[in-house]
Each structure stands twice: as C-alpha cells, then as structure tokens.
Amino acid sequence: MVSSYQGWNLTDAEREKYRQTSKASSQAKAKAMRGEGLTPVHEINHPNLNPExxxxxxxxxxxxxxxxxxxxxxxxxxxxxxxxxxxxxxxxxxxxxxxxxxxxxxxxxxxxxxxxxxxxxxxxxxxxxxxxxxxxxxxxxxxxxxxxxxxxxxxxxxxxxxxxxxxxxxxxxxxxxxxxxxxxxxxxxxxxxxxxxxxxxxxxxxxxxxxxxxxxxxxxxxxxxxxxxxxxxxxxxxxxxVYTWEHLVIKRHQTTSAYSPEQLNLFELDHPQSKPCLGVREALGLPDIGVDALAPTLRSGLTGTRHTTSILNSSSAQKLWRTLEIWPNGVAANRENARLFVTQNKHFRLSVADCAILQGFPESWQFSGAVYMALGQIGNAVxxxxxxxxxxxxxxxxxx
Ligand SMILES: C[S@@+](CC[C@H](N)C(=O)[O-])C[C@H]1O[C@@H](n2cnc3c(N)ncnc32)[C@H](O)[C@@H]1O
The missing domain is CATH 3.40.50.150 (Vaccinia Virus protein VP39)
Known part of the structure; x- marks a missing residue:
C-alpha cells in the first residue's frame, strides 16, 4: 500500500494531520492560481514522446x-x-x-x-x-x-x-x-x-x-x-x-535517499537491434539534469476512500521521483496550472497530460472528470x- 496512506487504520491524530496538510495545500494552490504564488521555476514542457x-x-x-x-x-x-x-x-x-x-x-x-x-x-x-x-x-x-x-x-x-x-x-x-x-x-x-x-x-x-x-x-x-x-x-x-531500457536503470543496490548524478551508475548496454526507450524526463521534454530513468509504476487509482491527486505507489518510488526532480503529488489539471503552482522543493510538478503520456496515452486522448478521477482512469489503464x-x-x- 502507499506508505503515506492506509485509510482503514489511521489514528484520529493522523487523520487530523492529513486534513491540515490538505487544507494548507488547497490554500497555497488557490493563491498560486490567482498569480500570487512563488515565481514559476519551469516553463511549460513540450513532450518528446508521442505515444502514437x-x-x-x-x-x-x-x-x-x-x-x-x-x-x-x-x-x-x-x-x-x-x-x-x-x-x-x-x-x-x-x-x-x-x-x-x-x-x-x-x-x-x-x-x-x-x-x-x-x-x-x-x-x-x-x-x-x-x-x-x-x-x-x-x-x-x-x-x-x-x-x-x-x-x-x-x-x-x-x-x-x-x-x-x-x-x-x-x-x-x-x-x-x-x-x-x-x-x-x-x-x-x-x-x-x-x-x-x-x-x-x-x-x-x-x-x-x-x-x-x-x-x-x-x-x-x-x-x-x-x-x-x-x-x-x-x-x-x-x-x-522492441525497445531497450537498461541504459536508464538506476543500479538496484543504490539505497541512499537522495542520489546525486555522480552516485548514479547508468548501464550502457549495446543493443544494436533495438531502439532506446526514453527516460521520464526526456519523454516529458524536461531539461537535462544528468539523470534520467523509467518512471516508477504509476499508482492504480481509485483504490482508497480518499480522492488522491498523487501517483505515488511506494516509498522507493518516492526516492526515485526525488532523484528525477519530479514531484509525484498534487498533480495539476493542466500544464499551465502545474507551472503556476510551484512545489516547495522546486521540483517539476506533473499535470494530468504528463501522467497520460507516461501511461502511453496520446496527447489528443482527453480524460473526463476531476483530477483524481482522470488519474484513476490513467493509473488503472493498460x-x-x-x-x-x-x-x-x-x-x-x-x-x-
Ligand atoms: C483495471 S480497470 C480497466 C482498465 C481498462 N482495461 C483500460 O485499459 O483502460 C477496471 C475497470 O473496471 C470497472 N468496473 C468495476 N466493476 C465493474 C462492473 N461491475 N461493471 C463494469 N465495469 C466495472 C472499474 O470502474 C474500472 O474502470
């Protein structure tokens, strides 16, 4: 289960903490949407991967x-x-x-x-x-x-x-x-x-x-x-x-919570028959930070009682997202909102469209419903x- 949430066994104190965090986040988001938030740190991204x-x-x-x-x-x-x-x-x-x-x-x-x-x-x-x-x-x-x-x-x-x-x-x-x-x-x-x-x-x-x-x-x-x-x-x-991806794998024994590019040992295998699969940063058109990898498994949505806008699936996934300088929570409805709502650690905020691409849906495929519902459909999909x-x-x- 997602390490940060187990709906069926939360204590009252934990429940209250989630309520407060969620309230603070909604207020910060409303401020950002009014243009009163932090100065945006990333431009609107233009993905390199077209799943079609x-x-x-x-x-x-x-x-x-x-x-x-x-x-x-x-x-x-x-x-x-x-x-x-x-x-x-x-x-x-x-x-x-x-x-x-x-x-x-x-x-x-x-x-x-x-x-x-x-x-x-x-x-x-x-x-x-x-x-x-x-x-x-x-x-x-x-x-x-x-x-x-x-x-x-x-x-x-x-x-x-x-x-x-x-x-x-x-x-x-x-x-x-x-x-x-x-x-x-x-x-x-x-x-x-x-x-x-x-x-x-x-x-x-x-x-x-x-x-x-x-x-x-x-x-x-x-x-x-x-x-x-x-x-x-x-x-x-x-x-x-049809594709290879070993060049993107971060060595399994790497267990530190924050990897630096120097600490990462990227495999360089020679596969003349296959094409290289893009890493998540390259696929989404994000600037080169010297590190790229496959995205961790996107959470299969709509599983809990809480309407979540997170795609986080596990605590190891959290570490990898951090290494990739991508924020896996509070996914925005669209890329403009993602740019305006700056994350606390200044990492890239994902939008529904970005998550859809990571799940292999073309940009033209639009999801109906609120963000949590769109993410649920994306995370559940083949x-x-x-x-x-x-x-x-x-x-x-x-x-x-
Ligand atoms: C794992 S998802 C399927 C994803 C889909 N195969 C795709 O590739 O996008 C399972 C779906 O079954 C639906 N479902 C659950 N119970 C159902 C029922 N009794 N009748 C029809 N659909 C149901 C859920 O709402 C959910 O969307």
Missing part, C-alpha cells in the same frame, strides 16, 4: 472487438490502432464512459448502470464479435491492496468468464496486475479462470513489461489469452521487446501501446 508513434495505426482487417471493464480506454485504444472494429464498451463509472464518448463519438459505450457487466445478457453478442477483451478490477490481487482474491467483492473475473462462455468469441484477452501470476494466486487462476474455460478454449498466460515497448514507466502486466481454435493458439506469438501489441499478436494468430 509506439502504435502506428493499422488498416482495418474486419475483426470485431468487444470491451468489458473499459475504464478510460487503454485496451480499447490499443485494439482500435491495431485495426479492430470497436463493437461496444461496458464500464460502470460514468466519468470513464464520458472519456470514451468524448474521444470516440462513434463508439457504442454503456456506462453507469447500463455499463455494469453483472446485468448484461451476453448472448446478444454471439457471432457478433471476434475478440472480447477486458481488465477486471485489479484490487483483489494487487500488492497495493489486501490480496483477498475471490474473497474480495470487487473480484469480477467470474463475470468475465461468464461473458466468454455466453458469447463464445474466437479469442479473448484478460489483463491484470502481475501479482496475479504469483504463487499465491495459482489456485485462484486455475479454479476461477482456466478451469471454467479450458473445455472450450486454449489458454496461455504472458507477462509484458511496458518499457520493452517504448513506454517510459516500470510497469508489468499479465495477460490471459485464449483461443477457441487450436491452430490459432499455436500460431500466437508473444510480442517481442498502456495503449501494450494493448496494441497484444491486439496485433491476436490478429496475426486469427488471420487465415
């Missing part, structure tokens, strides 16, 4: 995809760029539904009550879709939560399985946190995902690492991919890394270029 370059638009090939647990649309966008026809999205959050609608007015989107997968009779989609994809909520499995799996009421894998059994698509993909591939969840994966599907599907499990595909963030995700037809299953090839890779591999396997 990581997922070139492929021509439509006629395969149709249906999206469950669509969130802010990471997988949906990846499938679209891989040439799939979008049939519909189902998502219980109204704001996430608005995000999808405002970016793709031609998509069919069910959100709120009508997007709740628990009340859908999926047989209406039989023979209407080729691939069903979805990322059931990760909280039951995430190391940032209590890892109760089946015992967690948010466990929606059984609903995903029901959809597959009712629709019987040619293929499916279900995405989740890499913790689901740990030993702890072996029984869960077998009993709840594989066993009910194995009679009709050939299922395999792959783990992908976002920087291997050019995304400047340390983020691992597991994908369960299933094919009805054995031939397609045999043809499926796990996406191969980075679209990762979804794209999986979608392309599925298309190749299904091709005649």
């Amino acid at each position: 370059d990581l997922m070139p638009q492929l021509p439509k090939h006629g395969l149709r995809s249906l999206s469950l647990f669509s969130g802010g649309g990471g997988l949906d966008l990846g499938f679209e760029r891989a040439g799939f026809d979008h049939i519909a999205s189902y998502e219980v959050l109204e704001d996430a539904g608005k995000t999808l609608k405002q970016n793709r007015s031609n998509w069919t989107v069910f959100s709120g009550k009508s997007g709740d997968v628990r009340q859908v009779d999926w047989t209406i989609y039989r023979n209407q879709v080729d691939v069903v994809h979805g990322g059931p909520p990760c909280q039951p499995f995430s190391i940032a939560g209590r890892q109760q799996g089946k015992g967690d009421e948010r466990d929606m894998f059984p609903e995903f399985v029901r959809a597959i059994l009712e629709i019987r698509p040619s293929a499916f993909v279900a995405e989740n946190v890499s913790a689901l591939s740990s030993k702890k969840f072996n029984d869960y994966v077998f009993n709840e995902i594989q066993k009910p599907l194995l009679k009709q599907y050939n299922v395999l499990q792959i783990t992908l690492y976002a920087p291997d595909f050019g995304i400047p963030q340390s983020r691992k995700r597991v994908f369960f991919v299933g094919f009805k037809d054995r031939n397609s299953f045999n043809k499926f090839v796990k996406p191969e890394p 980075p679209p270029p990762l979804g794209y890779q999986v979608a392309c591999a599925i298309h190749q396997a299904l091709k005649l």
Whole structure:
C-alpha cells in the first residue's frame, strides 16, 4: 500500500494531520492560481514522446472487438490502432464512459448502470464479435491492496468468464496486475479462470513489461489469452521487446535517499537491434539534469476512500521521483496550472497530460472528470501501446 496512506487504520491524530496538510495545500494552490504564488521555476514542457508513434495505426482487417471493464480506454485504444472494429464498451463509472464518448463519438459505450457487466445478457453478442477483451478490477490481487482474491467483492473475473462462455468469441484477452501470476494466486487462476474455460478454449498466460515497448514507466502486466481454435493458439506469438531500457536503470543496490548524478551508475548496454526507450524526463521534454530513468509504476487509482491527486505507489518510488526532480503529488489539471503552482522543493510538478503520456496515452486522448478521477482512469489503464501489441499478436494468430 502507499506508505503515506492506509485509510482503514489511521489514528484520529493522523487523520487530523492529513486534513491540515490538505487544507494548507488547497490554500497555497488557490493563491498560486490567482498569480500570487512563488515565481514559476519551469516553463511549460513540450513532450518528446508521442505515444502514437509506439502504435502506428493499422488498416482495418474486419475483426470485431468487444470491451468489458473499459475504464478510460487503454485496451480499447490499443485494439482500435491495431485495426479492430470497436463493437461496444461496458464500464460502470460514468466519468470513464464520458472519456470514451468524448474521444470516440462513434463508439457504442454503456456506462453507469447500463455499463455494469453483472446485468448484461451476453448472448446478444454471439457471432457478433471476434475478440472480447477486458481488465477486471485489479484490487483483489494487487500488492497495493489486501490480496483477498475471490474473497474480495470487487473480484469480477467470474463475470468475465461468464461473458466468454455466453458469447463464445474466437479469442479473448484478460489483463491484470502481475501479482496475479504469483504463487499465491495459482489456485485462484486455475479454479476461477482456466478451469471454467479450458473445455472450450486454449489458454496461455504472458507477462509484458511496458518499457520493452517504448513506454517510459516500470510497469508489468499479465495477460490471459485464449483461443477457441487450436491452430490459432499455436500460431500466437508473444510480442517481442522492441525497445531497450537498461541504459536508464538506476543500479538496484543504490539505497541512499537522495542520489546525486555522480552516485548514479547508468548501464550502457549495446543493443544494436533495438531502439532506446526514453527516460521520464526526456519523454516529458524536461531539461537535462544528468539523470534520467523509467518512471516508477504509476499508482492504480481509485483504490482508497480518499480522492488522491498523487501517483505515488511506494516509498522507493518516492526516492526515485526525488532523484528525477519530479514531484509525484498534487498533480495539476493542466500544464499551465502545474507551472503556476510551484512545489516547495522546486521540483517539476506533473499535470494530468504528463501522467497520460507516461501511461502511453496520446496527447489528443482527453480524460473526463476531476483530477483524481482522470488519474484513476490513467493509473488503472493498460498502456495503449501494450494493448496494441497484444491486439496485433491476436490478429496475426486469427488471420487465415
Ligand atoms: C483495471 S480497470 C480497466 C482498465 C481498462 N482495461 C483500460 O485499459 O483502460 C477496471 C475497470 O473496471 C470497472 N468496473 C468495476 N466493476 C465493474 C462492473 N461491475 N461493471 C463494469 N465495469 C466495472 C472499474 O470502474 C474500472 O474502470
């Protein structure tokens, strides 16, 4: 869990301290927005990374995809760029539904009550879709939560399985946190995902690492991919890394709380076949400070009771953000607000648009809702270029 917040076991004194900090921060922010704050220390940044370059638009090939647990649309966008026809999205959050609608007015989107997968009779989609994809909520499995799996009421894998059994698509993909591939969840994966599907599907499990595909963030995700037809299953090839990122890794044994550029030992490996993945500073177009690295995993949002505008995931992540001279809390609604609201240590303040880029969303993809809600959709998403890779591999396997 995020080291600075454990909503369920705060003492009254700690709660009061958070209230005061939050009040002081709101007041400072209001002052900054009136132009009465500290003199800005950074200009508006112009990112060097355009995530669209990581997922070139492929021509439509006629395969149709249906999206469950669509969130802010990471997988949906990846499938679209891989040439799939979008049939519909189902998502219980109204704001996430608005995000999808405002970016793709031609998509069919069910959100709120009508997007709740628990009340859908999926047989209406039989023979209407080729691939069903979805990322059931990760909280039951995430190391940032209590890892109760089946015992967690948010466990929606059984609903995903029901959809597959009712629709019987040619293929499916279900995405989740890499913790689901740990030993702890072996029984869960077998009993709840594989066993009910194995009679009709050939299922395999792959783990992908976002920087291997050019995304400047340390983020691992597991994908369960299933094919009805054995031939397609045999043809499926796990996406191969396209980018290298070792040159950006800060040596693991480095444990000091504040690294200086001299203390950092950056690996310089020779990978003639691959392209170098950008570091977070370069991706966001920030000045060269002699240090760059992959961003720590962005927090999967909307997990606690508090509406947070922080993307911080752990205390080790905090150290790395500090080294990178980037402030991971109080993310601003836009770049102008980020520039005006100077951080106490003068480190770079992130905006929603910057976080979106670090998660592989193109600048043009706009998120609906307040900052915490936008960050929730971003942090929960499959980075679209990762979804794209999986979608392309599925298309190749299904091709005649
Ligand atoms: C991990 S996120 C999925 C992110 C998405 N795959 C993407 O790439 O952006 C899980 C989503 O499931 C949604 N959800 C949870 N329960 C649901 C339900 N009963 N019906 C539909 N959506 C639900 C959550 O609101 C959340 O947006």
